[in-house]
Amino acid sequence: MKLIGTKSIAEHLSKLLKIAYGVVLVSFFISLVLGTISLWRSGSLGLDNHISIKTPGINFDFSNLSYKANTKYMNFLFLSAVPSYLISAFIIKELSRILDTLVKEEPFVYANIVSIKKIAKALILGSILYTIIHFIIGLIITSVVQTPGVKLTTNLSIDGSMLFMGILLYLLAEVFKLGLIIKEEQDLTV
Amino acid sequence: MPIIINLDRLLVDKKITLSELAEKVGITLPNLSILKTNKAKAIRFSTLEALCKALDCQPGDLLEYIKE
Numbered sequence: 001m002k003l004i005g006t007k008s009i010a011e012h013l014s015k016l017l018k019i020a021y022g023v024v025l026v027s028f029f030i031s032l033v034l035g036t037i038s039l040w041r042s043g044s045l046g047l048d049n050h051i052s053i054k055t056p057g058i059n060f061d062f063s064n065l066s067y068k069a070n071t072k073y074m075n076f077l078f079l080s081a082v083p084s085y086l087i088s089a090f091i092i093k094e095l096s097r098i099l100d101t102l103v104k105e106e107p108f109v110y111a112n113i114v115s116i117k118k119i120a121k122a123l124i125l126g127s128i129l130y131t132i133i134h135f136i137i138g139l140i141i142t143s144v145v146q147t148p149g150v151k152l153t154t155n156l157s158i159d160g161s162m163l164f165m166g167i168l169l170y171l172l173a174e175v176f177k178l179g180l181i182i183k184e185e186q187d188l189t190v
Numbered sequence: 191m192p193i194i195i196n197l198d199r200l201l202v203d204k205k206i207t208l209s210e211l212a213e214k215v216g217i218t219l220p221n222l223s224i225l226k227t228n229k230a231k232a233i234r235f236s237t238l239e240a241l242c243k244a245l246d247c248q249p250g251d252l253l254e255y256i257k258e
Binding site for chain 2: 184185188189190
């Protein structure tokens with residue numbers, strides 16, 4: 001199977017990303033609407049004395065919970081997904097733009113450098129945003145949920161891999177720009 | 191660029207069209223247009239040689255330096 005061009009892996013991936021873009025956008029609107037509605041309600045949504053906290057590696061499942069503060073704050077958790085959906089949708093859109101140029105077999109265009117730089121900036125912004133959001137989620141859960149015998153604490157930790165990827169991608173965009181200059185020189189040599 | 195290519199003057203002198211020259215030299219017409227409109231950033235010696243051969247001239251007749 002071809003890597004780039006028509007009927008290639010790039011084209012199939014581009015189609016897949018376009019579907020993913022739609023799914024992420026729909027999810028974004030659902031979480032936005034649900035989150036906004038839940039903020040206006042007096043009680044909390046989806047809390048039945050049971051909460052599960054997923055961390056990479058271990059899932060904590062707490063049942064028979066009691067709450068030490070107003071459970072209304074838990075409704076903020078619905079809104080916490082909104083920024084991540086926005087960033088994902090943005091990155092997916094730019095990626096599918098880059099893949100479209102691969103399908104056309106003309107990847108050395110200035111628009112691609114702009115796209116790569118946008119993705120890099122989104123990743124850097126995302127790492128900062130996720131740090132804040134995760135911290136707020138941690139604060140809400142630790143202040144609302146009472147877990148006898150288990151001490152829940154929150155900490156501020158930066159998503160290092162995302163930040164690193166963003167910076168690396170920005171540097172790669174600069175390398176790509178140098179490549180574009182060489183390509184232009186080559187095109188204008190007769 | 192201060193270096194200009196006098197291809198259009200030579201074409202008139204030798205009474206030959208751009209497409210005829212392209213065929214004679216073996217360069218594509220778009221590439222020859224780049225050369226004629228002074229958009230080219232570099233010229234290969236092989237291209238220069240072929241042009242001089244086809245137009246029966248010296249590289250100095252093709253290229254000209256103008257002080258800015």
